[in-house]
Amino acid sequence: MKVELQKDNYTANPFVFRKALVVNKVEEAPGIYTYFLKFDGEFKILPGQFNMLYVYGLGEVPISLSNLPIFRNGYTLLEHTVRVMGAVTKAITLGLGIGSFIGIRGPYGNGWPLKDAEGRDITIVGGGIGIAPLRPIIKYVEREREKFGRMNILLGARTPRDMPYKYELDKYGAILNTKLLLSSDTPADGWVHHVGFVTDLINNIDVNIKNSVVFVCGPEVMMRVAVKKLLGRGFRKEDIYLSLERRMRCGIGVCGTCQFGHYFVCRDGPVFRYSDIEDYLWVEGI
Amino acid sequence: MDNECYLHKAKYVMLETRLLNTGLAKKVWSCSTMNTNELCGNNCNLFVGGFKDLGTVVKLLQEDLGGVRLFGYKLHNDRIEFGEMKDFDEIPTTVADIQKPGYFRISSTGYRFRHSFSSPKAFLLPPEHSILTVSQGYEIVEDGDGEMGVVFLGIKPCDRKAMSILDGILYGKSPVYTKRRDSIKAIIVEECLEPGETCFCSAVKAGPTISSGFDIAYARLYKDTLVFKYGSSLGEKILVKAGLQKAQDSHVKAYFEMVANAISMMNSRISRVEELQKALKERIGDKSFWEKVSSNCVGCGNCNYVCPTCFCTEINDIVEEGYSKRIGMWLGCLTYTYGLVAGGHFRQELYTRYRHFVLHKFLFYPKQVGDVGCVGCGRCITWCPLGVDLRDTLNLLVEGGTR
Ligand SMILES: Cc1cc2nc3c(=O)[nH]c(=O)nc-3n(C[C@H](O)[C@H](O)[C@H](O)COP(=O)(O)OP(=O)(O)OC[C@H]3O[C@@H](n4cnc5c(N)ncnc54)[C@H](O)[C@@H]3O)c2cc1C
Numbered sequence A: 001m002k003v004e005l006q007k008d009n010y011t012a013n014p015f016v017f018r019k020a021l022v023v024n025k026v027e028e029a030p031g032i033y034t035y036f037l038k039f040d041g042e043f044k045i046l047p048g049q050f051n052m053l054y055v056y057g058l059g060e061v062p063i064s065l066s067n068l069p070i071f072r073n074g075y076t077l078l079e080h081t082v083r084v085m086g087a088v089t090k091a092i093t094l095g096l097g098i099g100s101f102i103g104i105r106g107p108y109g110n111g112w113p114l115k116d117a118e119g120r121d122i123t124i125v126g127g128g129i130g131i132a133p134l135r136p137i138i139k140y141v142e143r144e145r146e147k148f149g150r151m152n153i154l155l156g157a158r159t160p161r162d163m164p165y166k167y168e169l170d171k172y173g174a175i176l177n178t179k180l181l182l183s184s185d186t187p188a189d190g191w192v193h194h195v196g197f198v199t200d201l202i203n204n205i206d207v208n209i210k211n212s213v214v215f216v217c218g219p220e221v222m223m224r225v226a227v228k229k230l231l232g233r234g235f236r237k238e239d240i241y242l243s244l245e246r247r248m249r250c251g252i253g254v255c256g257t258c259q260f261g262h263y264f265v266c267r268d269g270p271v272f273r274y275s276d277i278e279d280y281l282w283v284e285g286i
Numbered sequence B: 001m002d003n004e005c006y007l008h009k010a011k012y013v014m015l016e017t018r019l020l021n022t023g024l025a026k027k028v029w030s031c032s033t034m035n036t037n038e039l040c041g042n043n044c045n046l047f048v049g050g051f052k053d054l055g056t057v058v059k060l061l062q063e064d065l066g067g068v069r070l071f072g073y074k075l076h077n078d079r080i081e082f083g084e085m086k087d088f089d090e091i092p093t094t095v096a097d098i099q100k101p102g103y104f105r106i107s108s109t110g111y112r113f114r115h116s117f118s119s120p121k122a123f124l125l126p127p128e129h130s131i132l133t134v135s136q137g138y139e140i141v142e143d144g145d146g147e148m149g150v151v152f153l154g155i156k157p158c159d160r161k162a163m164s165i166l167d168g169i170l171y172g173k174s175p176v177y178t179k180r181r182d183s184i185k186a187i188i189v190e191e192c193l194e195p196g197e198t199c200f201c202s203a204v205k206a207g208p209t210i211s212s213g214f215d216i217a218y219a220r221l222y223k224d225t226l227v228f229k230y231g232s233s234l235g236e237k238i239l240v241k242a243g244l245q246k247a248q249d250s251h252v253k254a255y256f257e258m259v260a261n262a263i264s265m266m267n268s269r270i271s272r273v274e275e276l277q278k279a280l281k282e283r284i285g286d287k288s289f290w291e292k293v294s295s296n297c298v299g300c301g302n303c304n305y306v307c308p309t310c311f312c313t314e315i316n317d318i319v320e321e322g323y324s325k326r327i328g329m330w331l332g333c334l335t336y337t338y339g340l341v342a343g344g345h346f347r348q349e350l351y352t353r354y355r356h357f358v359l360h361k362f363l364f365y366p367k368q369v370g371d372v373g374c375v376g377c378g379r380c381i382t383w384c385p386l387g388v389d390l391r392d393t394l395n396l397l398v399e400g401g402t403r
């Protein structure tokens, strides 16, 4: 136990949040909205990290960064994409319009290992709201294009209507050396892409498997199928990264409720290398 | 250091030990037959006295530290709780406890009690604690509760070790825990010479004696005969000031014999920790095993709340008079709401929650804080309304389901 007591360990209260102003709100899909939050001061946050968003009198929810942050003239502008689920997300999506305030604290979690990905091919596999935390990677690769190899982007939703960021998907496909593959679980008029699960598209990945990293986020069942398929195609365990979701109440490793095996998902994750979690991922309810 | 260990007639040697609360290495003299967590870490440097002397020791300590409050075990509604004491003589000395799986009674015959239902956790991380007060306009109204100084009086070695485990998780991270932990100015430990029926501290190296992480320790040899030892320079100073007599050979011998008896009795109650850990790794996904061992559990969470190392909390917003108070509250991993989320559940089936409790103590804490997270206090066994016995689960694990 490497704890040094009485050593100035009591610092500021980590539960204190910042007050952010909603400056824009975009409807992405039924029940999914992107919020543009503005607040004073610089705020360093990386793709794959998340914030706790607080609604007065109700509580907090962990929400991932969904675009690269902007720092300008002494303020920060962040994007968060929220899907309506229960009490807090309902209060956000229904109650929070442009001009409203919200509490925000973070950044939390480790983020995607983008430094390690430099010089290698990148595959992104996202399902549903799981696309939100992957979007900053796409934006980052676009901005720093020469640092990375080929990029394959595999995105899926239940129906074409449920797909977030529809208005900019074409732009992803137009990034240099990038292949965009879309899928919808159900057929729909005018849908020219794959019908089925997003994980089916793993067969069509066109990257150098030996020099690759894969970033996956979506429902846990989908991530398990993705891992199986990726391993089947010869990707190494160490090159597959998953962003996990657990019930989170604090975000800072003290409430204990996000435990996944011996990991605290909020602090040790949410992004895990598959090889570090293979003992747990297949155990129901671990 | 020219003397030899009284009990073992063996030479003292210089050993390096890790201090429980800081993890720092420290050199101590120890009997060459013992490991660093066992008996002779303190040179068999024992003193003898009665409860009156304990009173003197406490008073001297309070004078030395100035204005400190006492916290310890005391009788409350026919059970023993951990809480603030008016005076040192609130320590129960004329009653005994009878503990069995799902059973606790106070008896007026006897004079030893084992553990309380509430542990020092109730002080360090109160069942309900304020985290933040927020105004409707999202402004934060800080409400710090002022400085305090506290002495823990008579806590058991298992509970002392539980504090070190909690330190590993919460110290420096949880504001309420850190502040309260720092308020503890001295720790007096009561060693256990006659363990209760649900205890197994020695099997997880958490007792019944203590070798570091305390200022003064005492053990109740007989009714009003206590042997004292010190574990810090503060403790040494106070014991000397109190004018305690050196223990005689007969006391030392009786003390060590009782300790040895206690250890051998408790060690046989569960399998070796290393074996348990190996079996747990193998059984992690064995659904039918976990369903079987949890078949009597109803998921009430009592075990979590009485466990001195369980630390999980939820945060609730309570709106009052135009402010939202964010309150941290204990939350048991055995309860249904623990992993519940809108549109799903991360541990819906009860066996997965019971399994988490056991895996966390024996497999996950070692990775999180470097030591097993169960201190063998037996509280979860005593206070389970259904008498679910953690030791049965552990033993079944190693015996391969034959018991
Ligand atoms: C690291 C991480 C990143 C996430 N990123 C996003 C994102 O970018 N966009 C998005 O829409 N959703 C995201 N989620 C899921 C989102 O946090 C939940 O949908 C949300 O918390 C539901 O809260 P609620 O109040 O609506 O539901 P309720 O079930 O009524 O919630 C009550 C409380 O439970 C907790 N909770 C509920 N569901 C979850 C869950 N699935 N995961 C964790 N805690 C939960 C919250 O603390 C909430 O305050 C993320 C989850 C995690 C763990």
Ligand code: SF4
Pocket: B296, B297, B298, B299, B300, B301, B302, B303, B304, B334, B380, B383, B384, B385, B386, B387, B388
């Ligand atoms: S083991 Fe006993 S105390 Fe713990 S949740 Fe189950 S029934 Fe309750």
Ligand code: SF4
Pocket: B303, B306, B307, B308, B309, B310, B361, B373, B374, B375, B376, B377, B378, B379, B380, B381, B390
């Ligand atoms: S698991 Fe049971 S025996 Fe172990 S420390 Fe917790 S309450 Fe005590």
Ligand code: FES
Pocket: A247, A248, A249, A250, A251, A252, A253, A254, A255, A256, A257, A258, A259, A264, A265, A266, A267
């Ligand atoms: S969310 Fe509280 S410990 Fe991870």
